[in-house]
Amino acid sequence: MPKQIFMTRRITSRAEEMLRAVGYEVTVSTKDGVLTRDELKTALAQVPYDAVAALLTDTIDADMIAVMPASVKIIANYAVGYNNIDVPAAHARGVVVTNTPNVLTATVAEHTVALILTLASRTAEGDRFIREGKFVGWDPLLLLGTDIKGKTLGLVGAGRIGSEVAGIVHKGFGMNVVYCDVKQNEALEALCGAKFYATHEEVLKVADVVSIHVPLLPTTHHLINAERLALMKKSAILVNTSRGLVVDEIALVAALKSGTIRGAALDVFEFEPKVTPELLTLPNVVVNPHLASATEETRTKMAEMVATNIIETLEGRTAPNAVA
Numbered sequence: 001m002p003k004q005i006f007m008t009r010r011i012t013s014r015a016e017e018m019l020r021a022v023g024y025e026v027t028v029s030t031k032d033g034v035l036t037r038d039e040l041k042t043a044l045a046q047v048p049y050d051a052v053a054a055l056l057t058d059t060i061d062a063d064m065i066a067v068m069p070a071s072v073k074i075i076a077n078y079a080v081g082y083n084n085i086d087v088p089a090a091h092a093r094g095v096v097v098t099n100t101p102n103v104l105t106a107t108v109a110e111h112t113v114a115l116i117l118t119l120a121s122r123t124a125e126g127d128r129f130i131r132e133g134k135f136v137g138w139d140p141l142l143l144l145g146t147d148i149k150g151k152t153l154g155l156v157g158a159g160r161i162g163s164e165v166a167g168i169v170h171k172g173f174g175m176n177v178v179y180c181d182v183k184q185n186e187a188l189e190a191l192c193g194a195k196f197y198a199t200h201e202e203v204l205k206v207a208d209v210v211s212i213h214v215p216l217l218p219t220t221h222h223l224i225n226a227e228r229l230a231l232m233k234k235s236a237i238l239v240n241t242s243r244g245l246v247v248d249e250i251a252l253v254a255a256l257k258s259g260t261i262r263g264a265a266l267d268v269f270e271f272e273p274k275v276t277p278e279l280l281t282l283p284n285v286v287v288n289p290h291l292a293s294a295t296e297e298t299r300t301k302m303a304e305m306v307a308t309n310i311i312e313t314l315e316g317r318t319a320p321n322a323v324a
C-alpha cells in the first residue's frame with residue numbers, strides 16, 4: 001500500500017508534486033480555511049496516515065497527538081515556529097516533528113525591515129491619507145516621520161532572523177545594534193559590532209527600533225508587557241514578526257495611546273486572527289495579516305522542505321529539520 005500523507009490545508013503545490021513523485025498518496029483537506037479541532041480529529045481518523053503536513057494554525061497538542069493513528073511517523077510543520085505542536089508528546093509516541101528553518105530567514109527579515117521603514121517614514125499613513133481624499137497639496141508639516149540612519153536597533157532575540165535584520169539595517173542604514181538573547185551571538189557581533197546585554201530591559205531602554213525575534217515559549221509569553229513598554233524611549237517603535245503572544249496587546253494599545261512609545265508594526269497578533277479593535281483606530285500602528293514569509297520563492301522552498309522531511313522520515317532516513 002502506498003504511503004498515506006494528510007495535508008491540513010493546501011500549500012504551494014511543490015510539496016504535493018514531490019510526495020506524489022515518490023508514489024505517496026496525498027490527501028489535502030478540501031476546506032477553504034483552518035480545520036477546527038473536531039474537523040482535524042475526524043480527518044486524522046479516516047485513514048492510517050503515515051505523515052501529517054501541518055500549519056502553524058493547527059493546534060497539535062497532546063490530546064490531538066493521542067487521537068492520531070498510531071501509523072503517523074512524522075508531523076511536518078509548514079513554518080519555522082512550532083509552538084503549535086506539543087513536541088514532547090509527539091516524541092513520547094515516537095513521532096518526528098520538523099519545521100522549515102533557514103529558507104525563510106531572508107524573507108522574514110526583508111518584511112521586518114519593510115515594517116520598520118513603513119513606520120519611520122509613515123508610508124502607510126500617507127497611503128491612507130490620499131485614499132481618503134485628504135491630499136490638497138504639499139505641506140511643510142504634513143506627516144513628519146523619523147530617520148533611522150545612525151539610530152539603534154534593539155533585538156529581542158538574536159537568532160537567524162534577528163541577525164539577518166541587523167545585518168541589513170547596519171549595512172544599509174548604519175544602524176547600531178544591541179541585543180539580548182539567551183546566549184551571546186559572536187557571529188552577530190562580528191557582523192555588525194552588535195552589543196550584547198544580559199537583560200531585555202537594557203535593550204529596551206536604549207533602542208530606537210525594537211524588533212522581536214524570539215520563539216513563543218512559556219518564558220517569552222508577554223515578554224513585552226506594560227512595565228517593559230514603559231522602559232522604551234518615547235520616540236521608539238516596536239516591530240513584531242515573531243508570535244503575537246510575545247506582546248501583551250492590551251498593554252501595547254495603552255502604550256500607543258498614551259504616547260509611551262511612538263508606534264508599532266505588527267505582522268502577528270495575540271488573539272490571531274482577531275486583532276484588538278483599538279489597534280485599528282490608532283494612526284501610529286501598521287498591521288499585516290501574518291505575511292512575513294509570504295513570498296512565492298520562500299513558500300515554495302518551505303513546501304519542498306516539508307516534502308523532503310516527510311520523504312526522508314518515511315524512507316527510514318533522518319529528517320533534515322527534526323526539532324529537538
Ligand code: GLV
Pocket residue numbers: 056078079080081082104242293
Ligand atoms: C511563520 O510564522 C513561521 O513560523 O514560519
Ligand code: GLV
Pocket residue numbers: 080101102105159160161162213
Ligand atoms: C528563526 O528562524 C530564527 O532563528 O530567528
